[in-house]
Each structure stands twice: as C-alpha cells, then as structure tokens.
Amino acid sequence: MNDERTTRNVADEPERLTPPDTGVSRAQWVYETLRDGIRLGTWRRGERVREETVARALGVSRTPVREALSRLQARGLLEVTANGLxxxxxxxxxxxxxxxxxxxxxxxxxxxxxxxxxxxxIASLKHLSAAFTEAAGDPARLANLNRQFHAAIQDAAHNRYLVRMLEDLSDALALLPGTTFELPERGALAVEEHGAILAAIERRDPDAAEQAARAHIRRAQEARLELMQRAG
Known part of the structure; x- marks a missing residue:
C-alpha cells in the first residue's frame, strides 16, 4: 500500500483552520472537524490518521487531538491496524x-x-421541508438539509436519550461515502417521504408518523445499497 493512501502529509492538508473562540472545547471542535472531514471524504476510508499531523493541520496542541481521536475510535470511526490508526x-x-x-x-x-x-x-420542519424541495439537483445541499430535517424531528421528540442514540448513529453514517442524493431520483422521492412524515406530525398522528419515517429510512437504505453496488 502506498504512502499516499496510508499517510497524510501536512502539505496535503486543506488551509489551516482556526479553533473557534466559543464555549465549545477544543477536543469537541477537533472531534467534529474530523468527523465532518470523514463524512466529506477529506479523510478517506483506510487512510492513516496521525496525532501530530492533525494537531499541526488544525492549529491545536496534541492533547485535544488525543481526546478527539480516542472518542472517534470509541464511536467506530477510527480503528487500529498494523499500519496504525x-x-x-x-x-x-x-x-x-x-x-x-x-x-x-x-x-x-x-x-x-x-x-x-x-x-x-412544526414551523421549523415546514421551513426545512420547503428548502429541501427547492434544493433539487444539488446533492450536497440536499444531504445537508436532510440532516437538518431529521435533527429537527429529533429535537421535537423531546427525548434526550433517544437523541443521544441517534447522534451515535449519525456519527457512524459519516463512514458511508458520498450521499444517496447522488442518485437522480432520490431527491424527488425524499421530498414526498418528508412530506408524509411532516403531515403526520402536524396532524398529531403518532402511528402514521412512525410508519412514514420508517418507510423513509427503508428507501434510504435501498438507495445506499444501490450506490454501494455501483461502486463495486
């Protein structure tokens, strides 16, 4: 296996990022930056992740990087191999x-x-649903709005334990390359699926809302498997 795949050089990093001056800890910021980088393909599957390289690229000390890498490993986004992490x-x-x-x-x-x-x-869900419809033809924006739509439903559920479990799943989804919205028909189908979920929530029909949401995820799975088959 060549070095290009297994070792990232600092020169290959995107422009150096600056940690935010907010209440978010540096370890959390590093974690989210790396997680999102994995989702976007900045860090490729099977690629080696070095603590010192990440620290230099993100402009932080190695301590928050070490914490973030440990958490990413615990969440299953990183794994130890003979070549390292x-x-x-x-x-x-x-x-x-x-x-x-x-x-x-x-x-x-x-x-x-x-x-x-x-x-x-519910008003926020309507706004996101409308924005999703308007984003037709833009897979990256559709994927982002889809995440926001699902996050808004999770917030509206008002169950902190459920949200924690869904956050774990969301992190795991970062390992899936690309987005199902790369399939030409997926966006239009998801518009209908989101609409069915939203309509059931708005009329306060728990059974219909659950059924619509489960059907939506089953269709998303079918699209994901099709993408995997195309990729070989």
Missing amino acids: VVATISRPQTLELYAMREVLEGSAARFAAQHAAPSE
Whole structure:
C-alpha cells in the first residue's frame, strides 16, 4: 500500500483552520472537524490518521487531538491496524445493521414528535421541508438539509436519550461515502417521504408518523445499497 493512501502529509492538508473562540472545547471542535472531514471524504476510508499531523493541520496542541481521536475510535470511526490508526471502513452487513437501527430510532423520533412537537418546531420542519424541495439537483445541499430535517424531528421528540442514540448513529453514517442524493431520483422521492412524515406530525398522528419515517429510512437504505453496488 502506498504512502499516499496510508499517510497524510501536512502539505496535503486543506488551509489551516482556526479553533473557534466559543464555549465549545477544543477536543469537541477537533472531534467534529474530523468527523465532518470523514463524512466529506477529506479523510478517506483506510487512510492513516496521525496525532501530530492533525494537531499541526488544525492549529491545536496534541492533547485535544488525543481526546478527539480516542472518542472517534470509541464511536467506530477510527480503528487500529498494523499500519496504525486509520479511518474505519464499513461493510455491507454493517450498513444493513446501521439502517435497521436507524429505522427503529427515526421511527420513534417521528412518533414522539407527533406527540410533543411545539408549533414553532412544526414551523421549523415546514421551513426545512420547503428548502429541501427547492434544493433539487444539488446533492450536497440536499444531504445537508436532510440532516437538518431529521435533527429537527429529533429535537421535537423531546427525548434526550433517544437523541443521544441517534447522534451515535449519525456519527457512524459519516463512514458511508458520498450521499444517496447522488442518485437522480432520490431527491424527488425524499421530498414526498418528508412530506408524509411532516403531515403526520402536524396532524398529531403518532402511528402514521412512525410508519412514514420508517418507510423513509427503508428507501434510504435501498438507495445506499444501490450506490454501494455501483461502486463495486
């Protein structure tokens, strides 16, 4: 295996980032930056991740990097191999397991949202749904808005333990390359699926909301498997 795949050189890093001057800890910021980098493909599956390289690239000391890498490893985004710490890969069986759990949890989130969502939260869901519809043809924006839509449903569920479990799943999804919205038909289908979920939440129908959310995740799984098949 050549060095280009297994070792990242500082010269290959994107422009050096600056830690935010906010209440977010540096370890949390490093964690989120690396997680998002894995999701976007900045850090490729199987690529070696060096503590000192990350620290230089992000302009922080090695202590918060060490904490972030440990957390990423615990979440399954990084794994130890003979070559050192690398970005994990995800198999087809693991993908099926991930979507199976996502279907259960997203369904529960929609059910609880139908029971507990405040009018302002339903208004936010409508806004995101409309923005998603307008983003047709832009896979990256569709993916981002889709994450926001699901996060808004989770917030509207008002169940902190469910949110924690869904956050773990969301991190695992970062290992899946690309986005299902790269498939030409996926965006239009998701518009209809989001609409069904939103309508059920708005009319306070927990059963319908859960069924619509679970159907949405099953369709997303089908799209993901199609992408994996195309990639070989």
